[in-house]
Amino acid sequence: MANKHYGMVIDTKRCIGCHTCSVACKLENNLPDKNWWNRTLTVGGEDMDTPAGVFPNLKMGFITLACQHCENPACVKVCPVGATWKDEATGIVMQDPSKCLGCRYCMVACPYTGVREFNFEEPTYATGFAVGSIDAPIHEKSTVEKCTFCAHRVVKGELPFCVEVCPARARHFGDLNDPESEVSQLVLNRSHFRLLEEKGTEPSVYFLT
Amino acid sequence: MTTTTVNETPKKSNLPVWLVVSGLLFLLGVFAWIIQLRQGVGATSLHNLNAWGAYIAGFIFFMGLSAGMLVLGSLPILFNLPRFRPYAKLAAFVALASLVVGGLFILVDLGHPDRLWRLVRFGNLGSPMLWDLLLTVAYLIVATVFLRRLMTVKSDDALKPIALLAFFAGLADGLTAFVFATQVGREFWFSAVQPIAFFVAALASAGALLLLLMVGLKAAGYNVLECCDLAPLAGLTAATVGLGLLLNVSELVTHWFSRSTNALEIVNAMLGSPLFWVEVIAGIAAILLLLLPATRLQSGWMAAGAVLALIYLAAKRLLFVNMGFAVQNINYAGVQIAPVGGYTPGLVELGVILGLIGLFAFLLILGFNNLRLAPTARS
Numbered sequence: 001m002a003n004k005h006y007g008m009v010i011d012t013k014r015c016i017g018c019h020t021c022s023v024a025c026k027l028e029n030n031l032p033d034k035n036w037w038n039r040t041l042t043v044g045g046e047d048m049d050t051p052a053g054v055f056p057n058l059k060m061g062f063i064t065l066a067c068q069h070c071e072n073p074a075c076v077k078v079c080p081v082g083a084t085w086k087d088e089a090t091g092i093v094m095q096d097p098s099k100c101l102g103c104r105y106c107m108v109a110c111p112y113t114g115v116r117e118f119n120f121e122e123p124t125y126a127t128g129f130a131v132g133s134i135d136a137p138i139h140e141k142s143t144v145e146k147c148t149f150c151a152h153r154v155v156k157g158e159l160p161f162c163v164e165v166c167p168a169r170a171r172h173f174g175d176l177n178d179p180e181s182e183v184s185q186l187v188l189n190r191s192h193f194r195l196l197e198e199k200g201t202e203p204s205v206y207f208l209t
Numbered sequence: 210m211t212t213t214t215v216n217e218t219p220k221k222s223n224l225p226v227w228l229v230v231s232g233l234l235f236l237l238g239v240f241a242w243i244i245q246l247r248q249g250v251g252a253t254s255l256h257n258l259n260a261w262g263a264y265i266a267g268f269i270f271f272m273g274l275s276a277g278m279l280v281l282g283s284l285p286i287l288f289n290l291p292r293f294r295p296y297a298k299l300a301a302f303v304a305l306a307s308l309v310v311g312g313l314f315i316l317v318d319l320g321h322p323d324r325l326w327r328l329v330r331f332g333n334l335g336s337p338m339l340w341d342l343l344l345t346v347a348y349l350i351v352a353t354v355f356l357r358r359l360m361t362v363k364s365d366d367a368l369k370p371i372a373l374l375a376f377f378a379g380l381a382d383g384l385t386a387f388v389f390a391t392q393v394g395r396e397f398w399f400s401a402v403q404p405i406a407f408f409v410a411a412l413a414s415a416g417a418l419l420l421l422l423m424v425g426l427k428a429a430g431y432n433v434l435e436c437c438d439l440a441p442l443a444g445l446t447a448a449t450v451g452l453g454l455l456l457n458v459s460e461l462v463t464h465w466f467s468r469s470t471n472a473l474e475i476v477n478a479m480l481g482s483p484l485f486w487v488e489v490i491a492g493i494a495a496i497l498l499l500l501l502p503a504t505r506l507q508s509g510w511m512a513a514g515a516v517l518a519l520i521y522l523a524a525k526r527l528l529f530v531n532m533g534f535a536v537q538n539i540n541y542a543g544v545q546i547a548p549v550g551g552y553t554p555g556l557v558e559l560g561v562i563l564g565l566i567g568l569f570a571f572l573l574i575l576g577f578n579n580l581r582l583a584p585t586a587r588s
Contacts, residue, residue, distance in 0.1 A: 042543065
């Protein structure tokens with residue numbers, strides 16, 4: 001069977017900046033208090049959810065930022081022990097905390113600001129019990145973690161949780177190697193951009209404009 | 210020129226106070242590291258947007274020092290340079306000590322030092338960090354053999370093969386630079402000038418520390434240093450500090466000229482950092498003290514020049530690491546994932562760093578007291 005290349009297509013025309021994907025990701029993956037694997041960033045003013053410009057000429061948009069699951073991932077190349085790797089069968093860039101040395105070289109190498117987070121302290125949780133999926137990734141002190149495209153769901157044939165819950169239906173997920181897939185068709189037929197294309201990392205996340 | 214006969218036997222129990230002080234500093238460092246291990250790397254001032262800091266700067270500094278010492282120790286044997294020859298043994302020993310300390314700087318930076326074995330079992334040969342690890346192991350072997358041979362072999366001709374290896378090991382300091390210079394996401398580091406700049410800084414640190422040791426050991430009562438003409442060492446130190454400053458100018462001009470947003474941000478961050486001005490002022494002052502006729506080759510001034518050169522290098526290394534994080538490639542407003550403001554080393558980091566510097570001093574004093582490292586008069 002041919003390898004898949006899973007990718008995400010995010011429609012910036014539909015995104016309403018509601019942060020549901022960010023919160024859902026936190027819930028599904030049982031993320032510790034300080035961690036956000038998927039952040040909703042405001043393309044506008046200096047503060048979150050504020051517009052740029054002067055009334056009445058205001059402008060505001062949103063970018064949701066998580067691991068870009070690059071085809072040429074800078075993080076995989078630098079990890080000295082293979083704790084982060086590209087899964088050839090799916091194209092997903094994985095990260096295994098139990099193998100991580102905590103050297104943070106992957107965070108240094110990744111050009112996409114803040115998509116990886118290091119557990120600087122013992123992880124703490126808002127609830128006294130684990131939330132989200134029963135097979136959610138583990139979280140360890142002194143290791144790096146990041147979005148896995150919800151690999152634990154994808155392997156069961158489910159969508160990443162952020163895609164599942166998006167109320168504006170702005171997020172799409174699928175196999176970019178399949179020309180008939182929804183994501184391939186969207187990329188083919190809509191104008192789009194990828195983040196920091198000039199860095200040559202070949203991200204697998206497309207933003208429709 | 211070597212004119213005075215030198216007694217190779219070091220005075221015993223020299224610098225006992227400093228041995229105790231450096232030993233206590235080391236213990237302080239161990240204590241600070243234990244705090245860090247218990248609390249996590251969060252006990253330092255590092256954060257998600259500034260993932261590396263003073264430990265990595267210390268690693269670069271000591272690896273460079275080791276490389277510079279290997280080059281300074283091997284050059285006079287390879288190319289028959291009698292004016293540098295007296296320092297060869299001392300340089301080889303300092304290379305070994307700084308290598309140990311440099312390696313420990315990486316160890317204390319790791320979140321999981323207990324998983325270090327994975328580097329051997331699951332090492333990714335494509336990672337520049339692994340290149341550096343292999344380089345460190347090679348340094349360790351070469352520096353040990355080189356020192357041993359220097360202590361036992363009298364003929365420089367017989368020393369040439371190992372000196373050649375030591376020379377190439379020293380040149381390979383560029384590999385440390387590749388840890389940074391290969392990072393496409395870090396605009397300041399991503400430059401072909403870095404391996405050269407690292408090598409220049411390595412030579413400067415070796416020259417400055419040798420000068421300081423020569424003057425300091427004499428003051429401490431070691432009767433080993435009458436032989437040596439320090440002018441070439443002072444000249445080399447001044448020249449490499451100057452070259453390092455010129456490379457700074459080159460970095461500033463190339464970034465400024467492009468006028469791109471990121472490049473201008475880098476220029477502003479550099480000029481706005483106190484470290485930059487410490488680097489420039491200490492560097493220029495060191496050059497002046499080491500070269501001006503009124504102060505050159507006078508012990509006190511020379512020591513001051515060497516100290517200033519080391520301050521210049523420490524500031525340079527810390528600024529270099531910080532500048533890698535000066536520009537956020539994606540800088541839109543969102544939830545906070547790091548504290549506001551830049552990075553300044555915290556108390557725990559300072560404790561660990563002082564401890565490692567203490568260990569370095571401790572190892573050096575042990576060497577001075579117990580090994581025959583004295584520059585020897587040679588015909």
